[in-house]
Amino acid sequence: MHTLLEMRSITKTFPGVKALDTVNLKVAEGEIHALVGENGAGKSTLMKVLSGVYPHGSYEGEIFYDGAEARFGGIADSEAKGVIIIHQELALVPLLSIAENLFLGNECAKGGVMNWPETFRRTEGLLKKVGLSESPATLVDKLGVGKQQLVEIAKALAKDVRLLILDEPTAALSESDSQALLDLMLELKAQGVTSIIISHKLNEVRRVADSITVLRDGSAVSTMSAATGEITEDRIVRDMVGRDMSARYPERDRKAGDMLMEVDGWNVFHAEHADRQVIHDIAFNVRAGEVVGIAGLMGAGRTELAMSLFGKSYGQNISGQVKLHGKPVDTSSVTKAIKAGLAYVTEDRKELGLILDETILRNTTLANLADVSSGGIINEAEETKVSERYRKAMNIRTPSVFQRVVNLSGGNQQKVVLSKWLFAGPEVLILDEPTRGIDVGAKYEIYGIINDLSAQGKGVVMISSEMPELLGMCDRIYVMNEGRFVGELTAAEASQERIMSLIVTE
Template identity: 80%
Template sequence: MSALLEMRSITKTFPGVKALDEVNLTVREGEIHALVGENGAGKSTLMKVLSGVYPAGSYDGEIHYAGGLAEFRDIADSEKRGIIIIHQELALVPLLSIAENLFLGNEQASRGVIDWRGTFRRTEDLLRKVGLREAPTTLVDKLGVGKQQLVEIAKALSKEVRLLILDEPTAALSESDSQALLDLLLELKAQGVTSIIISHKLNEVRRVADTVTVIRDGSTVSTMDARTQEITEDAIVRDMVGRDMAHRYPARDRRAGDVLFAVKDWNVWHPEHADRQVIKSANFEVRAGEVVGIAGLMGSGRTELAMSIFGRSYGQNISGRVSIKGQEVDVSRVDRAIDAGLAYVTEDRKSLGLILEEPINRNVSLAHLQGVSKNGILNDNLETEVAERYRKAMNIRTPSVFQKVMNLSGGNQQKVVLSKWLFAEPEVLILDEPTRGIDVGAKFEIYGIINELSAMGKGVLMISSEMPELLGMCDRIYVMNEGALVGELTAEEASQERIMSLIVTE
């Protein structure tokens, strides 16, 4: 099988940082090639070089594509050659229809007049190829994330894709949507489409990839061929982090104290549909020094429960009681919830957890400005000292606390979110998908931080879609289904089978 793509000695430098150092990548025609590595390893940067986001001349090295030297000036230039990249943040316009999104910038027109009949017919053909039955006129904001991802792939097919690049395509998808997307990639492979997939989900990598290339600290570490060797998760992890990780979850002394946080008879109705109850009489508690998990399928109400408790950030007609250290507390607004001792690490760190355009020091102080100010006047020096302290304590990989958060990797962004809330000195931390979209090395560091918090006597409520994560980290696990808590399991009782049986039988 001949090589479709060869990237030779690619080096890319930003001010003060060498993001790529002599990286080599060879992708064969008709294969699915997985590109893996820790956050900040250089995977996305390499793909931006390939797709023309970083144009020829802004990097050193050579790209050979389809048998010749390629020097792409921009994305449009690479797309003309059939290289299409789908970024983790989908590039769709929510208030336009599927058809309008598919052909935006590539309109089916004659003499300046759009051929809508032809556009809709072509859209229907493309949607069938990716397994969607929606009408071409359906607005994109009416689709779930999984279907939006398929629209992006249909958009790529409309441009006669030859090399499809997917950056963390399943990071925000449910298990069923993830499987459907992976099945589609295998179908496209059978049709001759070559794919590069960037993913932290190693089980998915092993399922679909013909070849796996590992990048660490901006350099190529290894390339494994599934056709000639068995590729194991342990081998990938070892190359990603530079060491064996026999224990994915750090050991912890499980010493639960008295009840620290309790929620009683919590009921929440949908914010737009007043007749639809989203959370139904939820009762649970977290003890001091305890890590308690909430398991459930996507749409079971886990995030809605967390957001409604934290300052009633979700829902209407909310009723119930919240107590901390035996005293009922007011959580009716976000500032009151923070004052009561609650912190909430949202699942969507980029939209809800951080101000991406602001530097690290500004983000760290956000939830506790009184800690870096006097008489309402911000002390810049103190704010910088605090941020520097957390940069070191949390091992945030950045040359300076004045670095904009948008320039950090996902794992380091998550550490900034955690720093923000730790500086507020909460009693209880609600962690919603705390390791979503980050690599195994950064996950291990965050697990260590969670264990340190429990050792300090804090209470941690952890929501996660990854059952092994809940089983590896939690003292107890509540199971949620259709807005209700349907079961409770101790660490000794819990297993993936027990959790799923509670979900499907209650």
């Protein structure tokens, strides 16, 4: 089989961190090659080296592409050779049309004049290839994330892609959108397009990949081939984390204590459409030391419920009662909710959970500045001490608390968000998709933190789209559908089948 890409002894160093250490990677023409590894293992860095985001000269080692050495000075150089990278954060311009996005920087023009009929004709053909029926004139911000991802792939096809690199392409997609994207990858493979996919979702990787390379701590530790039947989930996990993880969920002494939080008659109307009710008469409770799950499909209203409880951060015309330790509490603003003893770890850590350009230190103390200040002046020595304490306790992998959060891997960013809220000293912690977009090793550490909180007598409410996670971690699970709770199951009663049957039969 013809080798399309070979990366030899790639080493990339950032201040204080060796991100890649003599990594070798071989990709055969026409295959789908998966890159897996924990957050911070070097997967995205390796692909940025390949695509010229980190130009030749900024790393050590050699890249051979289609039999010749490639020295890409930037993205334009790699794209000219048909190497196209689609980053996890999509690079589309929301207020431009699909057609304008597809040919941005690659316009159908002559003498500086756009040929719109040609642009629209070519756009229609490309959209058809990726399974989209939208008009080329549709604005990108009118599309869901799944369709935007397909537009990115159409954009790659417009540039005559030979090697398509997809960085976590299904991280923000629903189950059906993810399946459609994976089907498209297999279709492109049939058309001769070679792909490299970075993903944490091992079931998806096993479904489409011909070969899998595992990175750990900046080194390539193994490459497996589907043809030999050696790809198993246990083997991938073992190579990723460097140990056998037969138990994905740490053991916990499950002992529910006194009633901690009670929510009753909770109703919420849509943030923009006052006549549309999104949460209907919800009642639930959490005991001290208990981990309570909320299961449901995308759009069931789980995040809307969590945000409306936490300082009315979402919705309008909110009614109902929240009690802590049997007494009604005011959670009508974020400040009041924190004071009452609630904390909310958002599913969108980059947009809503962190100030990315700030340091770990600043982010850690953000929700409880009163404890590191006196007379309105922050005590910087105390702030450093606190953030250093959480860096060690949470095993945040970074040389210093003065590192900017934007430079951390997803798992380490999530630990900073958790540190912020733990420092605020909550009674009840609401976790919204706490392990989204992070790898199995970091997930295990987050589960350990959740177990520690329950051992301290805290109440944890856990929203997750991963049913095995809810089944592995929770004492009780409430099942939610279309803004209502449609069932409650104990850990002993709960199974994926029972949860799904509650959703589809109600």
